[in-house]
Amino acid sequence: MEQQRLFQILELDGTLRDDSMVINEKLAIEMYKLLVLNRVFDRKLVNMQRKGQIGTYAPFEGQEASQVGSALALSKQDWMFPTYRDHAAMLTFGYEMVKIIWYWMGRIEGCIPPDNRNIMPPYVPIATQIPQAAGAAWASKYKNETACSIAYFGDGATSEGDFHEGLNMASVFKAPVVFFCQNNGYAISVPLSRQTSSETIAQKAIAYNMENVRVDGNDVFAVYVATKNALEAARSGKGPTLIEAVTYRYGAHTTADDPSRYRSIEESESWRPRDPILRLEAYLFKQGMLDKDIQTRIVGEAERLVNDGIKFALTISKPDPTIMFQNVLANKPWNIQEQESNFNSFIERYHHQ
Amino acid sequence: MHRELNLVQALNETLDMLLTDDDKVLLLGQDIGKNGGVFRVTENLYHKFGDERVVDTPLSEAGIVGCGIGLALNGLKPIVEIEFFGFIYPALEQILSHLARLRMRTQGKYEVPLIIRAPYGAGVRAPELHSESIEALLFQSPGLKVVIPSNPYDAKGLLTAASEGSDPVIFLEPMRVYRSMRQPVPQHRYTVPLGKANVMKEGKDITVIAWGAMIGNVVKAAEQLEKTQGISLEIVDLRTLYPFDIETIQESVSKTHRAVIVHEAPLTGGVGAELAAVIQERMFGDLKSPVKRITGFDVPVPQFSIEDYYLPSQDRIVHEIEQMLVSLTR
């Protein structure tokens, strides 16, 4: 079978493949700022884990363009269903930075969606968000609203039943949903070749008679355009699209993982020339939209934003353990009431707080 | 010679032995091959036995368990790993509707000697949804054996016994114990029979029944209560939850006349509920006080910043046993 073409706009050296595909300057600079911000954020969180300030963390370095490009294509009424690795998508769409840090500090406060955006807390059990995104999109259609849903997931997720059930249902009911797969080559240690015999992930949509695109996930312009097109199709009643963004995770699966067990440094370094930030930088320099000074200012601003976010996140007061008894059901049943009250007398006696 | 091993090493050695002794044994799971398992329980086995016997699978729990059933039906002895117990749900259809029933549905013509291993439990600062104790789900599914070792010695003996049997076994490994203790473990093959509890410590006042990572907390609580209150606890490590060892429980409770069950799963509908019911049904006349449960709360396992408050700690076990005794003398 012939492999599906990879949709690209930006060449590695920053030239445009297709001149009709220009992205306006304001958006291009915004994309650059977000890519830089997210890289700074990711590296600092890995550092926080090393210092014991947060627990296990799932880094996304290398995948910034996939996440930023797709999230920028959303409209503010849309629904986002992210995984534990999609912090750049969440930040871009308006999730508060401190909450992402709190999430990794093991704080439930990190799961609470913002007031003005529909962003679900990160999905941890793989692929479970996929049918839910289909359902939320279906509801928008039912209510005659223009909102779409976007579900983020990895290549590994495509092996779960939930992936296939979600795609099938979405296709049958023409739900306005975008299934955004970041094919970063691995599911922990398992390479794509062990995950599936399909040549591409995009082709899996064909079985569901669904639109699909295979996009260079390190080309932020291409990701943006592909997602925008998919969302437009969804909004105009054409149903779902599966997007496969081909990218790479440079780092470990999580801070608890040791990638040297399953792949070589040469392999991960071989992706650096395809880096999403370098590529956009090359473009912006060529176009005269960026110079060394502006670049330094943008990086400095990103550092400052992330440092402020971290500083603020760390000022959170010690957790109140009784938060675990809240919000289990709308009304607290007798058993939980009783357990909470017994817990309080236990805590009082042991002065644990 | 008995070297001291931790739980991870003991399990690794057992799997190595089972693979060596029987070429029908094969391991299936996510990241168990090249990576040696996310907890390194299968470390080196891929390099030693090759990828036909230590198999990295796609990310597909229903597929892993379903294929495991098929492999076992057709004469092999698969041992599959679910990466974390809380990720077993996609496989529940396979487990509850088929694994647990095939012997009955074929009236013994087919048996499915599949072992499903999974790390479980809270207390290791794991991310959300990695800390579940849902043993009651499988405990209430007749047709499965449910085994939980609390220490390296038992783990080797129980896993070997599971592999020698012809029933499906859910083998749950307390994550908190993986590297927290070492113990002499014989190098040779031995079994610890399924269905047999272990009286870890004799005592005269109260029987405490527990399993997995809770055993460590119970042992410490027992030392404290002995020292400060002069109360002597008898500790029963259940080891096999299903079918559980009613004889050992009865023997112990008929001596102490009091029973406490400690588990980290929520109270309501937990395995402790069944144990309490059985004890009072059979031994009502022997009991000097109601059977007591000290457990996790009826809430989802909380995020790691407060998970220690959810778990029955040494302090909470001491506190609740003291309260129990106070309310009796009032």
Ligand SMILES: Cc1ncc(C[n+]2csc(CCOP(=O)(O)OP(=O)(O)O)c2C)c(N)n1
């Ligand atoms: C149902 C389920 N099974 C297993 C896991 C353990 N696990 C966490 S992440 C992961 C790999 C996911 O790979 P992929 O979907 O490609 O996404 P990536 O982590 O690469 O972003 C696995 C197996 C899980 N979280 N959920």
